[in-house]
Amino acid sequence: MAQLGLTEHELRAWRTSFRMVELLRNRIEQQLQASSDLSNADYTVLALLSETPGRRLRAYELARVAGWEKSRMHHQLTRMERRGLVARERCGSRGMDAVLTEEGLAALKKALPEHAEEVRRLFVDRLTREELDQFASLAAKILNGLEAEQ
Numbered sequence: 001m002a003q004l005g006l007t008e009h010e011l012r013a014w015r016t017s018f019r020m021v022e023l024l025r026n027r028i029e030q031q032l033q034a035s036s037d038l039s040n041a042d043y044t045v046l047a048l049l050s051e052t053p054g055r056r057l058r059a060y061e062l063a064r065v066a067g068w069e070k071s072r073m074h075h076q077l078t079r080m081e082r083r084g085l086v087a088r089e090r091c092g093s094r095g096m097d098a099v100l101t102e103e104g105l106a107a108l109k110k111a112l113p114e115h116a117e118e119v120r121r122l123f124v125d126r127l128t129r130e131e132l133d134q135f136a137s138l139a140a141k142i143l144n145g146l147e148a149e150q
Contacts, residue, residue: 024122031118036111041076043115046085046108049100056099058091080104 006014029040038046048065049055057065063073077098080086085104091097100108127135 027122028115028118032111032115035114036107038107038111042080042085043108043111045073045076045080045098046100046104046111049086049098050105050108054099055105056089056097059088059096059098062098 004011025040032038032040032043036043044066045062048062049057059073059077060070063070066073068076077086077088081088083103084101085107087099087101089097089099124132
């Protein structure tokens with residue numbers, strides 16, 4: 001019986017993708033907590049800042065790149081700032097930059113090898129090179145549509 005107005009075929013695809021994302025998120029969260037005392041959200045912010053010039057980005061832009069609401073980013077930065085992983089610095093008259101601290105960079109570098117190993121084990125190694133390309137293409141198609149709606 002179809003649910004949510006979806007056919008069995010559509011429902012199977014939706015549930016499979018949703019379950020996959022949830023399990024991956026949970027496993028990555030567990031691995032990061034166990035190996036580095038970072039959350040997945042911490043890691044995301046640190047990684048994004050590490051890839052920017054000067055290891056800094058306007059807080060609203062960081063939220064946009066992460067795909068988060070501004071309030072979520074504000075609370076995340078507050079928690080990370082208390083732990084010394086990031087700093088917030090005024091930028092212009094009204095703006096605020098999130099800045100990766102040396103402590104944050106060290107935490108990211110410490111977490112990176114085991115995190116990459118776990119991503120490889122849980123995701124990359126389960127697919128062929130061609131399947132990875134197909135997956136990336138399909139995910140980008142959905143992501144582009146979602147981002148266009150914002």
